[in-house]
Amino acid sequence: MTEETAFALAESKLTPADFERVRDLIYRHVGINLPPSKRTMVFSRLSRRLRETGHDSFSAYLDSVAGPHTAEWQQFVNALTTNLTSFFREAYHFPVLAEFLKHRPDPSRPPSIWCAAASTGEEPYSLAITVLDTLGARSGAKIFASDIDTNVLNTARRGVYPASSVDSLEPAVRNRHFMRGVRENSGFVRVRPELGAMITFDQVNLSADEWPFREPFDAIFCRNVMIYFDAKVKAGVLERMHRALRPGGLLFVGHSENFTDRRELFALQGKTVYRRVG
Numbered sequence: 001m002t003e004e005t006a007f008a009l010a011e012s013k014l015t016p017a018d019f020e021r022v023r024d025l026i027y028r029h030v031g032i033n034l035p036p037s038k039r040t041m042v043f044s045r046l047s048r049r050l051r052e053t054g055h056d057s058f059s060a061y062l063d064s065v066a067g068p069h070t071a072e073w074q075q076f077v078n079a080l081t082t083n084l085t086s087f088f089r090e091a092y093h094f095p096v097l098a099e100f101l102k103h104r105p106d107p108s109r110p111p112s113i114w115c116a117a118a119s120t121g122e123e124p125y126s127l128a129i130t131v132l133d134t135l136g137a138r139s140g141a142k143i144f145a146s147d148i149d150t151n152v153l154n155t156a157r158r159g160v161y162p163a164s165s166v167d168s169l170e171p172a173v174r175n176r177h178f179m180r181g182v183r184e185n186s187g188f189v190r191v192r193p194e195l196g197a198m199i200t201f202d203q204v205n206l207s208a209d210e211w212p213f214r215e216p217f218d219a220i221f222c223r224n225v226m227i228y229f230d231a232k233v234k235a236g237v238l239e240r241m242h243r244a245l246r247p248g249g250l251l252f253v254g255h256s257e258n259f260t261d262r263r264e265l266f267a268l269q270g271k272t273v274y275r276r277v278g
């Protein structure tokens with residue numbers, strides 16, 4: 001049997017009914033909308049979980065997942081998220097944030113920023129670099145960085161990255177904010193502790209009805225995650241984002257996400273940057 005045939009056979013074990021169960025579970029609890037075209041991706045990512053948990057069919061594995069109360073649930077979610085990110089991705093947002101921070105209405109209050117789909121941390125550290133380089137070390141600024149995926153949050157907390165991931169940064173920025181690994185750590189960089197000290201990492205499910213915040217934020221970065229949500233989930237997220245922002249606060253979204261249909265909540269301020277209305 002060729003490798004291709006083996007793969008096709010194995011894939012056929014993820015029956016249409018199994019795939020529907022996966023879609024239903026992840027949509028109901030995380031808001032991610034998996035189109036039929038993602039079946040091969042689901043097969044390959046969950047096959048690994050089957051091997052690790054010792055299940056010999058998707059159906060038995062899915063019985064063991066069943067919902068958020070099970071031990072396997074978080075691994076199931078982690079396996080199905082897509083975490084692509086990079087330092088200063090969609091770089092045009094960072095000067096907009098810097099200007100906003102410099103001219104914020106109440107400079108006596110330390111600014112607060114929420115990075116709502118922080119993935120492996122490159123985005124919140126890029127925010128921390130922007131804050132430090134704009135306001136200096138004494139601003140008291142706080143960044144809250146969250147994601148649904150606990151594996152990426154652990155990577156983010158560690159703050160260690162392949163050296164190649166900072167190649168595209170200006171050498172001055174690289175030297176100011178990263179330490180180069182030596183000996184067994186060569187080929188890696190670590191973010192400097194002052195960046196980590198500004199950031200709190202925790203899990204937040206964007207599709208949950210309630211978010212755990214007492215104080216609103218000055219700015220929210222919620223980039224390249226709403227592409228995974230359908231219109232209904234997106235509408236709920238936008239309404240909660242409106243409440244989670246201070247009046248006049250900014251919402252930054254990804255390049256392919258636009259909300260011009262929610263003008264009562266957000267006014268377009270620049271390329272994929274929205275200002276809270278009201």
Ligand SMILES: C[S@@+](CC[C@H](N)C(=O)[O-])C[C@H]1O[C@@H](n2cnc3c(N)ncnc32)[C@H](O)[C@@H]1O
Nearest residue numbers: 030081084085117119148149205206223224225
């Ligand atoms: C493609 S990454 C985007 C990372 C970063 N914001 C950027 O633009 O580079 C999408 C992230 O959204 C997270 N995510 C997906 N569904 C989520 C949800 N319901 N709540 C919170 N985070 C979620 C994924 O775990 C993943 O890390």
